[in-house]
Amino acid sequence: MMEDRSNGYKSGSNLERLIRAGHFVVTAELGPPKGWQREVIERKAKLLRGVVDAVNITDNQTAIVRMSSIAAGRILVELGLEPIIQMTCRDRNRLGIQSDLLGAAALGIRNVLCLTGDHQSFGNHPTAKNVHDLDSIQLVQMVARMRDEGIFQCGEAIKGGGPPFFIGAAANPFGDPFEFRPYRLAKKVAAGADFIQTQLVFDIPRFKEYMKRVVDMGLHEKVAILAGVGPLKSTGMARYMRDRVPGMRVADEYVERMKAAVAGIPKEDKAARREAWRAEGIRICVEQIHQLREIEGVAGIHIMAIEWEEAVPVIVKEAGLYPRPTVGEAVLKT
């Protein structure tokens, strides 16, 4: 990686190269299986290969135990895809996180998304003890210092120099207190975040207002902001996200559109309803991408098609984002 760093890259990752070159980037999410079958990753990876610039691998998402994000990320590296491993503060203390990150770097992983983590009460081990030794901002800062200063959180030197990571963080423009959200983003930028992936955007006016404040603060010039999108699968899903998911805002318009999509299809005809819903879900998602691209400060999109990775290539192509650009050496050496 010395070569990559000598030309000014922090990590040399494909994502970093594309962002640096000013391309509108596309990332997608891949959920590892609740099991150890490598084939699941391979099948999902096949759908995403060449369609997106990098792939997020979730870290025990919604506090449900799944295959390790770093192990799944390594499988992607072997398949020629670029992973963004997600790392939460819920399951590991600063020792565990740093040790795992060194291992991830050794395995050819170059992007890491630093998260607080969903609370364990939502998952399948609600009686677990959580860690939260660090919070997500402290995590970003720790990884940035590991990379830039070659030191562990304790201040000791990392043998052989710092691991070359492109550092991501999340932002939820829809959480409360709304006025504080741009400041929290500013803290993540100050801590060293290179890119940001947002919560799913289903309230474009609110997101625009958020981005206006972010742009006024000049943050979009210091960090690449990828707006989160995802295809709805049914009216029920839209309603659930609107009414039940804390920190999410879903405009009624989308719920109504999903409802209208199956108007006239009898309830018994489940296959036809599923088809109609999914088509509308993808249509809405593509429209949103076009709207989001127009917003100042949006540097890319992050597609979260939860357990529906098949939708990603369709969305990317219909949104006119295919084929994906390349800059220099796009495939990482491992």
Add this chain to the structure above:
Amino acid sequence: MIVAEQKPLEEIKELIADAERVLIVGCGTCVTVCFAGGAKEAAILGSTLRMATRLDGHGKAIDEVTVQRQCEWEYIDPLEARLDDYDLILSLGCGIGVQTLAERFPDKPVVPGLNTVFMGLPVEQGVWEERCQACGDCILGLTAGICPIARCSKQLLNGPCGGSQDGRCEVDESIPCAWQLIYERAKALGRLDKLLEIQPPKDWSKSRDGGPRRVVREDLRLTHRVAEVAGGER
């Protein structure tokens, strides 16, 4: 204050199952104030257990006594004279009270009748909330007097997570989001600048993570003073 709740009756019955003669020891301090283990609760539990064990066919001899503070030697020492009459102590003190009794009376089994839940306050009659986790390194001066260690479900130090909505925590609607409270109070006080600084990783070694803690004040220690006086005389 320390807030506790009485254990379910079935669990208490299990805990005292092997004993014939039980002394319930209430505590006159925190657990009295939170209606969990004072003289009144000890009397009610005593009656309940006498009736319940009789109905089960193994009536036990159960008495109650309440001391002013179960967590200080001087208040529990007088119990010693009575203990020969009992097989077991059922403490209605907090976890500290239970252990103080166990440490003072090594020959006597002691079991807890309460679950100690937290350090907090009654926010209204009948409702208690947690306020302090005794982390050993108070940061209330940075967080507008509202503790994110005790009151944020993820103990965040740099602002709210993405799950804060309408002032509520994502974990449960009954939990106010600590960071919403911190933000509002800091704003009202004109101290928002404090929230914009990045708070570094916390030194958890001062908390329970550093192992069981101990506070020593040499200036207050009697042995120390005796030594000092002795030294001065020399």
